[in-house]
Amino acid sequence: xxxxxxxxLVAPIDGPxxxxxxxxxLIALVTLASASPERVMTLLAHVAVALTVMRIVxxxxxxxxxxxxxxxxxxxxxxLVAVAFFGDISKGARRWLxxxxxxxxxxxxxxxxxxxxxxxxxxxxxxxxxxRDYAVAALLLLIPVALIARQPDLGTAILVFSAGFFVIxxxxxxxxxxxGLGAAGLAAAPFAWGHLHDxxxxxxxxxxxxxxxxxGKGFHIIQSTIAIGxxxxxxxxxxxxxxxxxxxxxxxxxxxxxxxxSEEFGLLGNIILLVLYALLVGRGLMIAANAATLFARLVAGxxxxxxxxxxxxxxxxxxxxxPVVGVPLPLVSYGGTALVTLFSGIGxxxxxxxNRMLVxx
Amino acid sequence: MEFKNPQEELGRFxxxxxxxxxxxxxxxxxxxxxxxxxxxxxxxxxxxxxxxxRISLVPVVPNRGLIVDRNGVVLARNYSAYTLExxxxxxxxxxxxxxxxxxxxxxxxxxxxRFHKLLTESKNFESxxxxxxxxxxxxxxxxxxxxxxxxxxxxxxxxRQYPFAAFASHxxxxxxxxxxxxxxxxxxxxxxxxxxxxxxxxxxxxxxxYEFELHGTTGFExxxxxxxxxxxxxxxxxxxxxxxxxxxxxxxxxxxxxxxAFGDRKGALVAIEPTTGGILALVSVPNYDPNLxxxxxxxxxxxxxxxxxxxxxxxxxxxxxxxxxxxxxxxMALGALTLGKRRPEQVIADPGFFNFGGHIFMDDKxxxxxxxxxxxxxxxxxxxxxYMLASDMGIDNMASFMGSIGLGSRTxxxxxxxxxxxxxxxxxxxxxxxxxxxxxxxAGETISIGIxxxxxxxxxxxxxxxxxxxxxxxxxxxxxxxxxxxxxxxGKQTPVEPHPVKTLPWKQxxxxxxxxxxxxxxxxxxxxxxxxxxxxxxxGKTGTAQVYSLKGGQYKKDSVKKELRDHSLFIAFxxxxxxxxxxxxxxxxxxxxAQAAAPIARQVFDYYLLGKVPKSAAPAxxxxxxxxx
Numbered sequence: 001x002x003x004x005x006x007x008x009l010v011a012p013i014d015g016p017x018x019x020x021x022x023x024x025x026l027i028a029l030v031t032l033a034s035a036s037p038e039r040v041m042t043l044l045a046h047v048a049v050a051l052t053v054m055r056i057v058x059x060x061x062x063x064x065x066x067x068x069x070x071x072x073x074x075x076x077x078x079x080l081v082a083v084a085f086f087g088d089i090s091k092g093a094r095r096w097l098x099x100x101x102x103x104x105x106x107x108x109x110x111x112x113x114x115x116x117x118x119x120x121x122x123x124x125x126x127x128x129x130x131x132r133d134y135a136v137a138a139l140l141l142l143i144p145v146a147l148i149a150r151q152p153d154l155g156t157a158i159l160v161f162s163a164g165f166f167v168i169x170x171x172x173x174x175x176x177x178x179x180g181l182g183a184a185g186l187a188a189a190p191f192a193w194g195h196l197h198d199x200x201x202x203x204x205x206x207x208x209x210x211x212x213x214x215x216g217k218g219f220h221i222i223q224s225t226i227a228i229g230x231x232x233x234x235x236x237x238x239x240x241x242x243x244x245x246x247x248x249x250x251x252x253x254x255x256x257x258x259x260x261x262s263e264e265f266g267l268l269g270n271i272i273l274l275v276l277y278a279l280l281v282g283r284g285l286m287i288a289a290n291a292a293t294l295f296a297r298l299v300a301g302x303x304x305x306x307x308x309x310x311x312x313x314x315x316x317x318x319x320x321x322x323p324v325v326g327v328p329l330p331l332v333s334y335g336g337t338a339l340v341t342l343f344s345g346i347g348x349x350x351x352x353x354x355n356r357m358l359v360x361x
Numbered sequence: 362m363e364f365k366n367p368q369e370e371l372g373r374f375x376x377x378x379x380x381x382x383x384x385x386x387x388x389x390x391x392x393x394x395x396x397x398x399x400x401x402x403x404x405x406x407x408x409x410x411x412x413x414x415r416i417s418l419v420p421v422v423p424n425r426g427l428i429v430d431r432n433g434v435v436l437a438r439n440y441s442a443y444t445l446e447x448x449x450x451x452x453x454x455x456x457x458x459x460x461x462x463x464x465x466x467x468x469x470x471x472x473x474x475r476f477h478k479l480l481t482e483s484k485n486f487e488s489x490x491x492x493x494x495x496x497x498x499x500x501x502x503x504x505x506x507x508x509x510x511x512x513x514x515x516x517x518x519x520x521r522q523y524p525f526a527a528f529a530s531h532x533x534x535x536x537x538x539x540x541x542x543x544x545x546x547x548x549x550x551x552x553x554x555x556x557x558x559x560x561x562x563x564x565x566x567x568x569x570x571y572e573f574e575l576h577g578t579t580g581f582e583x584x585x586x587x588x589x590x591x592x593x594x595x596x597x598x599x600x601x602x603x604x605x606x607x608x609x610x611x612x613x614x615x616x617x618x619x620x621x622a623f624g625d626r627k628g629a630l631v632a633i634e635p636t637t638g639g640i641l642a643l644v645s646v647p648n649y650d651p652n653l654x655x656x657x658x659x660x661x662x663x664x665x666x667x668x669x670x671x672x673x674x675x676x677x678x679x680x681x682x683x684x685x686x687x688x689x690x691x692x693m694a695l696g697a698l699t700l701g702k703r704r705p706e707q708v709i710a711d712p713g714f715f716n717f718g719g720h721i722f723m724d725d726k727x728x729x730x731x732x733x734x735x736x737x738x739x740x741x742x743x744x745x746x747x748y749m750l751a752s753d754m755g756i757d758n759m760a761s762f763m764g765s766i767g768l769g770s771r772t773x774x775x776x777x778x779x780x781x782x783x784x785x786x787x788x789x790x791x792x793x794x795x796x797x798x799x800x801x802x803x804a805g806e807t808i809s810i811g812i813x814x815x816x817x818x819x820x821x822x823x824x825x826x827x828x829x830x831x832x833x834x835x836x837x838x839x840x841x842x843x844x845x846x847x848x849x850x851x852g853k854q855t856p857v858e859p860h861p862v863k864t865l866p867w868k869q870x871x872x873x874x875x876x877x878x879x880x881x882x883x884x885x886x887x888x889x890x891x892x893x894x895x896x897x898x899x900x901g902k903t904g905t906a907q908v909y910s911l912k913g914g915q916y917k918k919d920s921v922k923k924e925l926r927d928h929s930l931f932i933a934f935x936x937x938x939x940x941x942x943x944x945x946x947x948x949x950x951x952x953x954x955a956q957a958a959a960p961i962a963r964q965v966f967d968y969y970l971l972g973k974v975p976k977s978a979a980p981a982x983x984x985x986x987x988x989x990x
Binding site for chain 2: 166169170172223225226227228229230231232233242243246247248262266267270271274277278281282285288289294297301305308312315316319320321
């Protein structure tokens with residue numbers, strides 16, 4: 001009876017994906033217990049909620065998801081516009097919408113809604129796909145990205161943009177166009193520089209020369225690279241990272257948790273983490289390759305690469321090769337919203353995998 | 362409408378997936394390379410930086426060495442006092458906190474100024490004093506209010522103290538806050554690390570000369586600090602080692618008697634143990650209180666000291682240069698004997714003047730001293746005898762003999778900044794003056810130099826060294842103040858020489874002639890009144906240094922302003938047979954040597970040889986009318 005119930009409960013869950021995510025959660029737990037032990041109980045609560053959401057999403061077949069795509073996207077746009085007009089300001093950015101009983105960050109919704117929306121659009125025009133459709137998709141993508149970038153929230157804007165771009169890429173955007181746009185983007189970089197906020201420019205300058213402002217903008221990067229470098233091959237040991245324990249690492253339970261992990265577990269720990277992310281991406285791409293419909297394929301590919309983007313941007317910025325943007329380390333950084341979003345993504349992958357044969361018949 | 366092949370589409374999609382997978386691997390490889398760079402190749406560098414972040418070395422300042430006299434009387438010590446200290450990193454608004462503190466404690470604008478000066482100089486996790494030397498009441502007041510002042514605390518710190526205040530101050534010197542010049546010295550010796558945390562430095566006197574002996578070795582506390590600079594725990598502690606103690610050759614009681622003997626007169630006295638060169642008393646009056654300088658002297662006291670016409674800051678014993686007057690004569694006589702220019706029994710006739718090429722040099726005594734031999738020339742201080750002698754010896758002989766007993770060169774005493782004085786000679790004149798007509802040496806100048814006047818200018822310590830050398834039969838020592846240096850940890854005493862600097866090639870019979878004549882001075886000559894009734898035999902010689910040139914006029918004491926009155930000098934040794942003390946005394950504007958300087962020497966000898974403590978300052982003997990200059 002209980003065994004039956006359990007079988008039903010885990011039926012839509014993909015073993016390999018769950019195992020990888022579980023190991024990443026374990027790393028999150030262990031690292032948080034060192035960086036900020038008082039938050040461990042809250043993390044467990046977040047995990048419980050996120051896993052529940054994953055299980056529910058995994059249950060939803062891709063066709064249902066496809067129907068949700070447009071409403072979710074429109075809701076997201078409306079909320080973003082609302083934020084632009086009525087949003088709460090915190091730390092100089094207008095990102096939050098106060099609903100009275102809770103504050104929500106609508107840009108988070110777009111991380112999922114964006115790929116769903118574009119995949120839905122391509123699915124709809126599957127038979128008659130032309131260059132014009134890619135232009136429409138690009139427009140659909142740029143509206144929310146622009147709204148988010150204006151808040152300003154460069155990190156989320158980058159994530160939403162890449163989620164959408166991955167869909168367009170997998171939908172077969174010709175290489176000529178990709179290369180052409182890339183070249184145009186490079187050419188426009190000086191112009192874009194003029195439109196960045198001062199703090200954003202500062203972050204980019206700091207990347208190239210952290211010692212430029214060692215106690216100000218450069219402090220984060222200097223301290224996190226010191227933490228990583230001093231970790232060495234085997235690390236200083238759990239709870240033994242002086243950079244972390246003596247509070248030299250900023251934001252050490254959220255965006256910079258990788259510095260804590262890397263200081264205490266060293267290069268060996270980093271390799272384990274990279275392997276886990278690589279496995280996660282590999283499993284995701286495999287699911288995409290075997291997905292039943294264009295919609296499912298595009299969504300699975302994009303969601304998978306989202307994980308990669310999170311991981312690469314976060315580790316890149318913490319180790320000082322990318323500018324500092326607010327991107328967490330997926331499944332490891334503390335933060336309930338991000339965790340729920342990421343596990344929704346995993347749920348979607350699981351659902352697509354479960355339903356890979358059904359529609360094909 | 363274009364027909365699409367689903368199979369072809371899927372194939373293209375899978376290609377793109379493979380491309381994406383490859384891209385992911387390349388990016389991860391990039392990250393891995395970055396990690397290898399940071400964690401393997403650059404690991405040592407980042408390890409060091411992490412340690413630098415974490416560990417702060419907090420210096421623990423050592424106790425400064427004590428200065429004690431030859432009998433162990435403490436002349437400079439440390440005492441612990443409470444200071445009110447603020448740790449800036451723990452305080453949000455410094456000004457507000459100081460304003461609040463000022464409501465319960467006395468905080469002056471100068472305290473604030475000093476605090477802000479300290480603030481700009483140090484790291485903000487060190488606590489710094491806003492008030493020093495709190496009284497017990499103030500300590501209690503603060504403790505009752507401590508809860509209101511996080512980041513403010515009371516600490517015990519050591520302060521330098523000179524317990525006898527205005528006493529032997531030119532010898533002891535003082536310490537003060539480290540300035541740029543002191544920092545240069547510290548850097549020159551490459552002891553910056555040892556001076557971390559040290560706030561004071563020897564500025565003058567023994568405190569200056571023996572700074573690096575007295576300072577000690579700074580201890581260190583390795584403290585783990587967090588990003589906010591707060592100390593988390595102490596990792597290791599190296600205890601400081603207190604500075605070495607100085608034991609002086611000085612006898613504090615003798616010093617006190619010598620200082621008091623001057624009364625309110627200005628002058629200097631240097632008493633030396635002839636057989637070692639150890640200085641028994643080194644007086645320069647007026648004195649000042651060295652305690653004023655320890656925590657920064659206030660501008661009013663500084664002005665008072667500097668603007669005083671009595672110049673209390675000048676160390677007259679080492680930096681005052683005076684013509685020796687007739688105290689020069691015994692050395693002239695010894696030179697004549699050594700060079701074979703006179704025999705002791707050789708008699709000259711003194712008509713009361715000396716005619717040198719038509720220029721008349723007057724004797725003090727009207728009508729002259731009559732027939733004068735060497736003994737009489739010293740006992741009665743006959744000028745004519747020495748005018749003639751100077752003429753016979755010549756300036757170069759005189760200069761080389763006087764130079765051999767240390768006149769006109771630094772003695773090397775263990776206090777910095779000693780003056781050289783002037784040993785006149787044609788060569789000196791050439792160097793001293795620029796114009797050719799000034800550089801020329803006039804034969805007449807030789808004559809007045811023969812009686813210790815003219816360009817002659819020596820420091821009291823040079824005269825003391827000279828008389829000590831004579832008393833010690835030509836064996837010369839370097840005058841010194843420190844007898845031994847004691848390592849406070851091991852108790853090991855390192856004695857400061859005495860090794861003779863040199864032994865002068867004098868015949869004992871010649872030395873005895875001079876000593877005998879000097880004993881005569883105190884028995885029946887110009888020093889007889891001052892030494893009347895002494896229970897020991899002593900040798901001496903009075904001298905008077907001209908401040909004001911009379912140009913042939915008659916010197917009348919009362920008609921000359923006090924600042925222009927002659928300086929009174931006296932050199933002496935005792936007991937005559939086996940001298941244990943030799944000294945030079947100078948009283949500025951004291952008149953004749955017999956009047957002011959000799960009675961001071963008498964008090965010093967009486968105490969040193971007999972233990973007699975005088976009731977009052979040495980009285981000026983107004984009745985002693987000297988026949989000498």
